[in-house]
Amino acid sequence: MGALEYLGTKASQLIQTTAFTGLTFGNAAMIAIGLLFVYLAIAKHYEPLLLVPIGFGVIVGNIPPAAGMSVGVYDKYSVLWYLYQGVSQGVFPPLIFLGIGAMTDFSTMLSNPKLVLLGAAAQVGVFLTFLGALTLGFTPQQAGAIGIIGGADGPTAIFLSSKLAPTLLGAIAIAAYSYMALVPVIQPPIMYLLTSKKERLIRMKTPRQVSRRERIIFPIAAFLICGLLAPGAIVLIGMLFFGNLLKECTVAERLANTARTAMIDVVTILLGFCVGASTSADHFLTPQSIGIFALGAASFAVATAGGILFAKFMNLFLREKINPLLGAAGVSAVPDSARVVHMVGQKEDPTNFLLMHAMAPNVAGVIGSAIAAGVLWSQLADK
Amino acid sequence: MIHLLAAAAAETAETEGFSFSLEPLWHDQGLPLAIMGMVVVFCALITVVIFISNLPRLMALIEGKPAPAKPAKPAAPAEDPDEMIAVIAAAVEAALGPGARVIHTQQLTPRELSWAQQGRFEHQTSHKPR
Structure with a gap:
């Protein structure tokens, strides 16, 4: 009998050490969401490079830790906590920007500079959402971090929220990346609504050839301009243009190659996984997250509309008209929004190739949203 | 779950219920x-x-x-070089036969290219010398 009792207490102790006892409904719901992400990535090919790490991270992050064990992202000095420092201290996003810079070809932008303005106009989404979040009772810091979702730039959003609103980081990152994956769903209705068929048929002139020397001078000069005007942006912008210089100078090909392949892959794995693991239900399932998701969708829509309307506004003054669809590419989800512009353009006229032109406002949008993040950071950071 | 939500809401002070205020x-x-x-x-x-x-x-x-x-x-809209004129003349001869002469060449603006070109073409073929 004593042996049976002994076994009974041991069994109950064993059950106490499993995670089942601490598993809340919220954790289970988040694990289901993680599984859905992994399913969407594998079966439907929705942004698999992001959704597989994030999805699995969500599953890992929602296993409740047993008492006294330091394992989770928020448990100080656990392994995941160390990895998460790259996110919470804003280390990973600039490294991603380095890789993006080493992948980006700025030559269409250099050959048609006026399209850069569309990338600036789309940032209206950031600031209007910032105001919207303020009216809903978020603090200015939180509102700034939520607004930057409209910049459609995952790393920028993570960077800014790590600086301004670390508690909202998980929700903001997930919202930013989800909407980036949903660009082909969010943008086209707005594009059809705001443009006429005649406007969608406008053709763009073939861009001129850009010399190697121009492509080398551009990242250096553009960094000086942006960095001096918005010093808060130097971390992101600096890495972006540094990566681009590595690519364009052609003498550091090995470094450029590492930055755009191995390095960005390593950082994407760590970033995606840690962001996923930071969404444990008690941090993520809050009324605020719902607000963030709603505001995020609004900011994407406003950014798209802002770009298109600004293109139409520019057409009032330009002799050589711009296809206003290109405005939608100012939303800097590279290269998805450019691809959406191309697809919508081709639906009207299958021989109209807008992709190359759309890349100009697209990469300008990356610069624009990084500057917007710099401004928000410098003005809202606790001094 | 409910107590978690409450904790989160309390943590961030005045954001409960999204009170709207300008x-x-x-x-x-x-x-x-x-x-x-x-x-x-x-x-x-x-x-x-x-x-x-x-x-x-x-x-x-x-x-x-x-x-x-x-x-x-x-560079683009420059005067047609001699070589180009020779090519045009050869093309004209191939299409219209010998006896056709190139009298004038001119760079067309993009707007002229479609309709005007078609008009000129019809005009030229309407009195094809035999």
Whole structure:
């Protein structure tokens, strides 16, 4: 009998050490969401490079830790906590920007500079959402971090929220990346609504050839301009243009190659996984997250509309008209929004190739949203 | 779950229930910041645009060529070189037979290219010399 009792207490102790006892409904719901992400990535090919790490991270992050064990992202000095420092201290996003810079070809932008303005106009989404979040009772810091979702730039959003609103980081990152994956769903209705068929048929002139020397001078000069005007942006912008210089100078090909392949892959794995693991239900399932998701969708829509309307506004003054669809590419989800512009353009006229032109406002949008993040950071950071 | 939600809401003070208020917009970190942000973004990118637009001229300066923008532009709509005229003449002869003569060549503007070209073509073929 004593042996049976002994076994009974041991069994109950064993059950106490499993995670089942601490598993809340919220954790289970988040694990289901993680599984859905992994399913969407594998079966439907929705942004698999992001959704597989994030999805699995969500599953890992929602296993409740047993008492006294330091394992989770928020448990100080656990392994995941160390990895998460790259996110919470804003280390990973600039490294991603380095890789993006080493992948980006700025030559269409250099050959048609006026399209850069569309990338600036789309940032209206950031600031209007910032105001919207303020009216809903978020603090200015939180509102700034939520607004930057409209910049459609995952790393920028993570960077800014790590600086301004670390508690909202998980929700903001997930919202930013989800909407980036949903660009082909969010943008086209707005594009059809705001443009006429005649406007969608406008053709763009073939861009001129850009010399190697121009492509080398551009990242250096553009960094000086942006960095001096918005010093808060130097971390992101600096890495972006540094990566681009590595690519364009052609003498550091090995470094450029590492930055755009191995390095960005390593950082994407760590970033995606840690962001996923930071969404444990008690941090993520809050009324605020719902607000963030709603505001995020609004900011994407406003950014798209802002770009298109600004293109139409520019057409009032330009002799050589711009296809206003290109405005939608100012939303800097590279290269998805450019691809959406191309697809919508081709639906009207299958021989109209807008992709190359759309890349100009697209990469300008990356610069624009990084500057917007710099401004928000410098003005809202606790001094 | 409910106590977790409550804890999270309490943690972030006055955000419970998303009370709507326009009041925070008038603070320094409201509308003025948004407008300033938009202005800085535009200023930075407009400066970039101005720089990029002048980049070809700058390149010419660096490379030490005297006339910067000029050689780029006239290159396309330049007078037809002799070689081109020979090609056109050969094409005309192949299409209309010997006896046809090229009297005048001119670079068409993009607008002329479609309708005007079609009109000229019809005009030329209407009195084809036999």
